[in-house]
Amino acid sequence: MLDDRHDVPANALRPAARVMRLRRMGASFPTRLSFLRTLLRRLSREGAQVSRPVWQMDAAGFGHAVYSVGLGGHTYSLVAVSTDLPPDQRTDRVIATAWDTAYVLYDGVPTEAEVARIVATAPRQEAARFTDRDLVLSRANKSVRLFSHVVEALKAGRQPDADLVRDTGYLMRTTAVYGNGKFGIADRSRIADRLGLDGPFMAEMLTVWLIRGFTHDLVEHVGGATLDIGLKRHLGIGNSTGLGMAPFLVSHPMLLNAWITARETALARVRAVEFLTSAQIEDLYRLTMRAAQHLAEWNVVDCIGQSRIDRMRQEWPQVAALMTPEVMAGAFPADRLMRVAETFSADTQECLAALLIEPFGELVDDLVDDMATDRRARLDPSMLGTDLAALIDQEWAWAICDYEAPAACHQFWYVSQSKAEPRLGLRHSEPGGELESPLDIARQVCRLAADIRADEKVADLLARCPEHRTAVRRVQALATAPYAEIRDNLIGEDCLPIDMLRCKLSFFGAAKFDPKSDRWTRITLCQGAPLADELDHADDWWLPTFAP
Incomplete structure (x- = not known):
């Protein structure tokens, strides 16, 4: 069959009755359609340059900085504020009133007066007043153990312990990244039609990526030395996400439908590819090995989460064994692999689906244009x-x-x-x-x-x-938006909210989910992502692995 809008050959999409079950949604992996990936591709295509016009930090790393970047014909600036936070005030809870760092993504390049306003107000977060030039409001706390260790190592003239960097994966973790008019900042309508920020959560993803660069600069500033490039790439931004995010998928059914439809259409297009090129085959082999390493590095304390990882580790060599030269050079290899993989766990199936999409950017990347929607569910009063x-x-x-x-x-x-x-x-x-x-x-x-x-x-x-x-x-x-509903009872005994969280976070681009219960998880964003001066090769960091 053909995809109606793009006239691209595609298999039938997987049925919503299967895809939209909580257990399968909770097996979601990031793909090349995830929002962070989309953002960085855009920055790369535009040859974006990140500048740091302001850096006013004392020796201990307290003060403020401004980072500016062009995107889609506009300039956006991250104003970062670092404060001396007493240990007894440090908490990741949303009800906290003080944080190590606070941020505003500003529309344009702020004047000195605007920087002064943001420096005074951003640390107060919800308690402060903002303007429609303030696009995103965020805050983050240090991973105190790793941040202190990296500083001490750099001051001593050595690099930090690689195992500690690998196991933690971030210098700071955000506790909120607010957009869309929260607390008086700009409504989404201000930027919804701007190239680069027109996709879902693009302003928030830009903020997170710039924050990640700030954390690298800050630790090097306090440590007085440069961090190894491999370690730096591995250090993303942490996040603790709980039940506050779960209702989003229920209250935005048309947006959920758009996201899932894009991903499922991408998979359907890839499954309809009759023959692979030798380069595509090599990419799939390489990514299969990367996925195996990613699974080997992924350990969590949650029993349910670790049991799913353990089963994937057992099944992944079987997936790799299916990719024989005969299968990969034969007709419709992706479709064949997905059909055989139906005997594996939902986690393994979804990891394979994400992997198969990865080498086909020219075939699927246009689908990101449909992932933001103003469509609303309409009531038909005339229906019998x-x-x-x-x-x-x-x-x-x-x-x-x-x-x-x-x-x-x-x-x-x-x-x-x-x-x-x-x-x-x-x-x-x-x-x-x-x-x-x-x-x-x-x-x-x-x-x-x-x-x-x-x-x-x-x-x-x-x-x-x-x-x-x-x-x-x-x-x-x-009837017309088949992926709009989670097809499970959300008040039933078997409902695990962590599955809803993982589904949404995978579209952000999160990896190495670390559930702390069935109601909240830690994640890492931007791990393995290109640094500000590496945007010329911005699109090969699916399932990041540790490579110091």
Whole structure:
């Protein structure tokens, strides 16, 4: 079959009923369509240069700096502020009020007066006032052990311990990267049509990449020496992400559909390639070895997470064994590999899918243009009840169950007043169920199904039962946006929010997920990414490995 918009040969996309299950979403890996990869390709194509017009840091590394870069015909500047934070005030929680460093991505090159304003306000974060020239607001804390070790090593005239650098992977970790009008900064509409920032989370990704460069400069400044280039490339930006991110995929169904559709279309195009070139075959062999090394370096304390990694380590040599010269030189090798791999775990399958997409930039990179969307789910009031019921039978059968059963309504989502972020409560043992957030999409659709009358239009149904408005809209939308819904019960006993987090973070470009429970994880962004002076070869860092 042909892809309708681009007239590019493509296999059928994998069915949403399979792709959108939580377990498979929680096996997601970054791909060349991930947002960081897209951003750095753009910077590379434009020959972007990063300058540092301001560096006012004392010997201990406290002060401020400004970094400027051109992108899409505009200039953006990161204003970085480093402060002396007492150890007892250092916390990664979103409710913290002080951090080691604070940042603003500024629209343009700030004047001295604007720099002074940001230096005074950025460390206060949510408590400060900002302008529509401030595009992104962020903060980060040091990985104290590694940062101090690197400084001490450089001061002593040696490089830091490679194993410690490998195992930690970052000098600082962000605790928030805010965009889109939060706390008075610029709305996305200000930059949504600008080349380079028109894709999802591009301003935030630019901020993270520039912060990463600042952390390198800061540790070298305090240490008084230059960090080894291999170690520097391996040092990305850490992040601790919890339940606050999980509801995003539920509240932005059309955006989720756009992201998954792009990835699945990329895979479908690659599976439709009849014969590989020798260069593509060599790339796939090289990337298969890289993935094996990545898995060998990836260790976590979480039992579930480590068991999945262990199984991938067992299965990956079998994947490599499938890539015989006969298969790779034969017809439709990618499709053949994906079909055989269906016997492996979801994690191994998704890693293989990401790998197969990697060497085909010319074939798939245009898909990133469709990953930002202003599409909204529209309600059709003229639809008959029979047609609405048919949609539920076709796409929502998994949602129909007895939600009075304890296992089916085991959890409830709410927003903590004290911690100002989403939380999960246990319905049958904890108070607060009356404060539940409406993330129970499956239960809402089940209740809708029970109230449908075959000969009644949706308009009349909603006049009679207005509480079903959201469910009707989502049911109707799924008919044309098949990847818009997580096809699992998000209040059920088996729901692991970590799977939702990993899916979203993989689109950011995160790797080496380090879950600390089923509700929050640490990640590393920009690990292995090109440095500011390496953008001429910006696109070969899928699944970073340690190469000092």
